[in-house]
Amino acid sequence: MGMDRRTFLKGLGTGIAVAAPGSSLLPGRLEAKEVVASKEFMGVLVDTTRCAGCQSCETACAEANNLTIPEIGNASAFEKVRDTSEKQWTLVNRFKTEKGEIFVKKQCMHCNQPGCVAACLVKAMVKRENGAVTWETNCMGCRFCMVSCPFDIPKFEYDSAVPKIQKCSLCWEKLEKGQKPACVEACPAEALTFGTRRELIEEAKRRIYQNSGQYISHIYGEHEVGGTGYLYISAVPFEQIGFRTDLGKIAYPEFSKGFLYSVPIVLLLWPAFLVGVNAITNRKDEVKRREGGAI
Amino acid sequence: MNTAESSAVAAAEEKRGFRDIVAFIRSELKPKGKLLTPFNVISAPIIILGAILILYRLVYGLGAVTNLSQEFPWGIWIGFDVMVGVAFAGGAYVLTFVVYVLRAEKYHPIIRATVLNGLLAYVFYAGAIFLDLGRWWNIANPLYGNKFGVNSVLFLIAWHFLLYMIAEFVEFSPAIAEWLGLRKLRKFLASLTIGAVIVGIALSTLHQSGLGALFMMAKGKIHPLWYTEFIPVLFFVSSIFAGLSMVIFEGSISHRVFKDQIDHKDHAAYDDIVIGLSKGCAVAMFVYFFAHALIFIHGWHWSLLNTPMGWWYLTEIVGFVAIPCFMFFQGARYRNIILMRTAAILAMIGIIVNRLNISIIAFKWWIPFSERYFPSWMEIVITLAIILTEIWVFRWIVNRMPVFRKPPAWAEEMHQ
Numbered sequence A: 001m002g003m004d005r006r007t008f009l010k011g012l013g014t015g016i017a018v019a020a021p022g023s024s025l026l027p028g029r030l031e032a033k034e035v036v037a038s039k040e041f042m043g044v045l046v047d048t049t050r051c052a053g054c055q056s057c058e059t060a061c062a063e064a065n066n067l068t069i070p071e072i073g074n075a076s077a078f079e080k081v082r083d084t085s086e087k088q089w090t091l092v093n094r095f096k097t098e099k100g101e102i103f104v105k106k107q108c109m110h111c112n113q114p115g116c117v118a119a120c121l122v123k124a125m126v127k128r129e130n131g132a133v134t135w136e137t138n139c140m141g142c143r144f145c146m147v148s149c150p151f152d153i154p155k156f157e158y159d160s161a162v163p164k165i166q167k168c169s170l171c172w173e174k175l176e177k178g179q180k181p182a183c184v185e186a187c188p189a190e191a192l193t194f195g196t197r198r199e200l201i202e203e204a205k206r207r208i209y210q211n212s213g214q215y216i217s218h219i220y221g222e223h224e225v226g227g228t229g230y231l232y233i234s235a236v237p238f239e240q241i242g243f244r245t246d247l248g249k250i251a252y253p254e255f256s257k258g259f260l261y262s263v264p265i266v267l268l269l270w271p272a273f274l275v276g277v278n279a280i281t282n283r284k285d286e287v288k289r290r291e292g293g294a295i
Numbered sequence B: 001m002n003t004a005e006s007s008a009v010a011a012a013e014e015k016r017g018f019r020d021i022v023a024f025i026r027s028e029l030k031p032k033g034k035l036l037t038p039f040n041v042i043s044a045p046i047i048i049l050g051a052i053l054i055l056y057r058l059v060y061g062l063g064a065v066t067n068l069s070q071e072f073p074w075g076i077w078i079g080f081d082v083m084v085g086v087a088f089a090g091g092a093y094v095l096t097f098v099v100y101v102l103r104a105e106k107y108h109p110i111i112r113a114t115v116l117n118g119l120l121a122y123v124f125y126a127g128a129i130f131l132d133l134g135r136w137w138n139i140a141n142p143l144y145g146n147k148f149g150v151n152s153v154l155f156l157i158a159w160h161f162l163l164y165m166i167a168e169f170v171e172f173s174p175a176i177a178e179w180l181g182l183r184k185l186r187k188f189l190a191s192l193t194i195g196a197v198i199v200g201i202a203l204s205t206l207h208q209s210g211l212g213a214l215f216m217m218a219k220g221k222i223h224p225l226w227y228t229e230f231i232p233v234l235f236f237v238s239s240i241f242a243g244l245s246m247v248i249f250e251g252s253i254s255h256r257v258f259k260d261q262i263d264h265k266d267h268a269a270y271d272d273i274v275i276g277l278s279k280g281c282a283v284a285m286f287v288y289f290f291a292h293a294l295i296f297i298h299g300w301h302w303s304l305l306n307t308p309m310g311w312w313y314l315t316e317i318v319g320f321v322a323i324p325c326f327m328f329f330q331g332a333r334y335r336n337i338i339l340m341r342t343a344a345i346l347a348m349i350g351i352i353v354n355r356l357n358i359s360i361i362a363f364k365w366w367i368p369f370s371e372r373y374f375p376s377w378m379e380i381v382i383t384l385a386i387i388l389t390e391i392w393v394f395r396w397i398v399n400r401m402p403v404f405r406k407p408p409a410w411a412e413e414m415h416q
Helices: A002-019 A032-038 A056-064 A115-119 A144-148 A172-176 A182-186 A197-210 A253-290 B003-015 B018-029 B038-060 B076-088 B091-101 B105-126 B153-180 B183-213 B231-257 B264-299 B308-333 B337-361 B377-398 B409-415
Strands: A042-047 A091-097 A100-106 A125-127 A133-135 A192-196 A230-233
Touching: A042 A197, A056 A091, A056 A182, A115 A125, A115 A144, A115 A253, A182 A192, A192 A197, A197 A230, A253 B091, A253 B153, A253 B183, B018 B153, B038 B377, B076 B105, B076 B183, B076 B231, B076 B337, B076 B377, B091 B105, B091 B153, B091 B183, B091 B231, B105 B153, B105 B231, B105 B264, B105 B377, B153 B183, B183 B231, B183 B409, B231 B264, B231 B337, B264 B308, B264 B337, B308 B337
Parallel strands: A042 A230
Antiparallel strands: A042 A192, A091 A100, A125 A133
């Protein structure tokens, strides 16, 4: 049923696009699924049972991306749950749970269909073919990506006159050269595994099945917000280690799609209706005039 | 005047050269009337301070003047200036629909002031986006850039703002031609009005609702009592009574300030206009209230009502929608102007509360009060400076062009 309507609306949209000048301005759709089919997205599997909280990934990330090198090895860093910032794209948080201390790395999730990319009106946020979600300098600084990100990942340099959006780029340029992201390379505990999303999901399932009781049976990011490039497995339910588990399985761009679909219809039907009403009221004036009345 | 005579006048006018028009505009640029009025004395320093702060913001970045944070990327420049300013400007598309499409001539006397208000609101409040853009020098990228983010609701809004400003300028332009005494140009511009009106209404429908659609992807960040997939519909419906309430409010002030420009007949007819507008507001608000009720019931959020956010929700829906709606009905029924004007003010407060709720107050409602966004004094001063500058420009135009005044006789004849 959904497909029928979609096809119909698409057809209608195309019809208008052909008919109306300036048609390239009509909203299209984010066809992330087609991108998936053409080339597989890369991702990272985070095994939170292996992470020891050494913070090597934090340093490696800063070095690879010319960010401020963070101070590590200071136990007080773990006292509060920290957030990534415009100066730090990734970091490790500590959670005290029933199964002891658990360390969780945080960074951009690299969604399959990212809200930030759908939000951007100048395509400064890009979903790369290899799966990385990256930022470009043609950005206007409107911060709609920050509003639209379910994980609140894009960070803005408020203190700069030439501000940038800062976020993890999955080291996409290294990926293009066949290398791994800096954080994965730096991890001494093999808590981070780099690969295609498909391989990583298989690996995650294998670990969950072969070590019964060690993990809960949930891969965070397999279905969340339509699937993410970063995937997590854990020994405890994810809400205990700082994850939002209420985000749902629908990709975020879907939420504004209904509105965008209605745009070509309104632009076509509404003026036609108004012209019609105007013609009718015009006729009324004419009738009045013929009868000799004042308008 | 017969045809031969009027063509002779037109020929004479053509001889008025470009230089004469420039000289006329230069003479008109000089201030008219007293300079040291209480309004000027209060507003001028705020505007100057605002201009300085804007420069400061451009040199030192957003963080230097705003309290925006990573948690709250949008503050009052978006939540109030743009969201509320554009809703209040909705009167222009509603009234042009009534006057030019439905041809309800009764409202003709207020159409120019309303369109001018709408146009200036877009220029100043939608223009406030410029200040809020971190990388403002890229503001034209969505227009000519090689990268069109056509999947973005904001892309649609950016284009619609621009196109709608042009449409409103075209709608208002005959008044400019009358001011400059350009008869041929006025005739041409007036012939564009109906087209601009129809395009303008279509654009308004989409970007009024589009402002609501901006928050669709903030699912999970906006309190469930406010987040609904119908936010775009609610934004559109509320823009109808927001705009009409603004027309009533603006009219009540303009009729005092510019009373020497309005002839007596219009004063008498004006009460009828306010009653008509109030009926429109009452119906639109009833629809809006009903839609809210349906969404609430289907959302099954009864348990949320008896929480602080629930009380605040009820305050908005009952105090600033249901009550002014009833006041509009009663005011129109008993021809009570004071009641209708009070209702208009309450309805406008309701719009401010609603837009701020969605963009700021119910946004990440779980964050404790001490860490929440609250505008800095500089953000407030800049907002005030923008509003006051708009009023200055409005006054400048009204004192020169036929907005409240009758158009010149030649233009009236052309109309018939």
